[in-house]
Amino acid sequence: MNQTTEDICPKCGAALSPISETPTGRQLQKCSKGSWNPETHKTEGCEYVKWLETPPKELDEVCPKCGAKLVLAVTRFGKKMKKCSAGSWDKVAKKAIGCDFIEWINGTSEPLDEKCPKCGENLVLYTTANGKKMKK
Numbered sequence: 103m104n105q106t107t108e109d110i111c112p113k114c115g116a117a118l119s120p121i122s123e124t125p126t127g128r129q130l131q132k133c134s135k136g137s138w139n140p141e142t143h144k145t146e147g148c149e150y151v152k153w154l155e156t157p158p159k160e161l162d163e164v165c166p167k168c169g170a171k172l173v174l175a176v177t178r179f180g181k182k183m184k185k186c187s188a189g190s191w192d193k194v195a196k197k198a199i200g201c202d203f204i205e206w207i208n209g210t211s212e213p214l215d216e217k218c219p220k221c222g223e224n225l226v227l228y229t230t231a232n233g234k235k236m237k238k
Contacts, residue, residue, distance in 0.1 A: 129154040
């Protein structure tokens, strides 16, 4: 099997590992010579990571402004948003062109019948946009 230059680490020349996905939905390829040490919270070996562009997913919803399809997009930091498929970004002019509808997907809070052990206030169950639940 022949490897292309896209399958080889530009830092050390080793093969890249298979494509993996983060909990936020972003895809990446790491150098096969590097590994994450959970005890030290550091990468051991080669630190190269190739982030892959995640294409937006088309939704069964329409834009309230123009009627075009909405897409689910993920930012490079893992935040999710619904945006109009008729809109885009002009890199040269640095401004939005077409329809500018965006709806950020945030977490939700539900009140709980439980008191905070530190301050005595009511706790809430917060669910992140990725589905992680935590009491706050």
